[in-house]
Amino acid sequence: MTSRLSRTFVFVGLCLVGVSTVYPLIFMALNTMRSTTAFELSPYGLPTHLNLASFRTLFSQVPFLSSILHSFIVVVPAVVLATLFSALAAFVFTKTPVRFGNVLFWVMLMIMFMPGIVVLLPLYVEVAHLGLADNFTPAILIYTAINIPYGTYLLRSNFRAIPDSIVEASRVDGASWSRIFVRIILPVAKPGIVTVGILTFLNIWNELFISLVLLHSPSDEMVTPTLAQLSGKFSTDIPVLMAGLLLGAIPTLVLYFVTARVFIRGMLSGAVR
């Protein structure tokens, strides 16, 4: 009886936290469907009729869809490169006898939490000097670099859990390192690698500073700077603002919804520490 009572309390607690987590998102989603005047009359209830004028206004005044495209152009290659290079480095650090490897790993540990601004001042000047301002390539390369230390750190502890005996056995059978990496490490560590890939995607997609500084012409602006400037443009037109936020959130939300099973398990198994 007491246990049923306390379980009810726990459930109520979960619901309270759940509502405070989900309500802002529902507010965002519902208000994209309201007209501006309907929002001012009643912003909180269910919308009485579906009005998609907010999206039309957004698309006609801001090159919003192309900013989402620009984000994909930058984020996808950076995620692939950063995850691949981190996995290779983590493999070398954990399974091969490389001297100096520790020095590099130590350097990565020291700078893994460095905020972008510390590296971006000279890089910005250099990029402008080389005439590469408003070019996607520097952004891709910088995002790749910035995400390698943490990715390597996470994958290193992940690969450590793979028994050395498997690697030793294939070595005795004459397998090359590249074969061991492709045929053993990648398949065995797949959940960890996928988790790190997702984390890297979230990091880069959601980041504001680097995208703001490096890419700021309409032909290359990424989605976060576009969103950040929306609030100035539409401070009195909340439905348009919410339409932008919703569209900007959809890629990461879809990624999370689709991969939640692997991703949450990967995080719980200590992939994040």
Add this chain to the structure above:
Amino acid sequence: MAANTSEEISRPAAGAREVSRRRRERRFFPYLALIPAAVFVLVLMVLPIGATIYHSFTNWDGLTSTFIGWRNFSLLLRNPIVSQIFLNSVIFLISVPLILFASLVAAVLVYEKVLGWRLFRFLFFIPNVLSPVIIGVLFSTFFLPGGLADQPLRTVGLGSFAWLSYPWTARLVVILALVWSSFGFGMVVVLSAMATIDPALYDAAIIDGTTWWRRLWFITIPLISSTLQFLSVINVIYTFTSLFSFVFVITAGGPGFATTTVDYYTYLTTFENGQFGYGAALAVLLFLIVLVLTIAQIKLFPQREVQQGA
């Protein structure tokens, strides 16, 4: 006949070449595999950090720089705005215990495995996958005069309140946004620590008739204390490194400089005012703070990597 002999001779030679190729692969592959990560980290992180440190001792406008010794730093120390922004960072540390508390509450509730616990665990992590830009804009909408935050004030007859126009309430909004965005991650970390607790401990405690609160206080919290410390240090680092987006969209550093953080002020001095040398000196201070915190985190939790489960 002739072709036959040459084949017989070349076969072992090709075999030897194959063996030596393999040997070379064995020796050099690890170095080759390290090259991409090493080049990226050295060229695009270590070198730029070095350049930032060098330029912090110069008068730099992005084009030319002259060496001026410690002048940027002595100017920094005398700038009242700089002491204000460091004070702000200390104030924003209030978010750390709040994040820890919210993470612990969420984790403890999910751990009870009542109806729908997987769904709740899934939901609680959603804010973590959203950009701080989105969260920031959303929260600033709630705290506009007449926004969602004013609803309770209205029902008791008080009018609307300009939350973002006063230093402490503006800071409160930034802190709330930060806590909302990061408690899901904390929950996952706490849950992964709780998964290592032997359930027999709880069973024994239940047989002894202890209350739920006493089990939480005397079993759960002591056993995950190193994880809680780890979370605190990580979140202290985050308050120094990841408030830029929140501040940029919620308050733009205001009112005055009440919510300006080190990275936001560095952004203003360099990219808005073009004082790159001065900005570099600020970035160096931020670098040192984060470096010290990172070293503290590694020294305090060296066992972290060893206790990983697969």
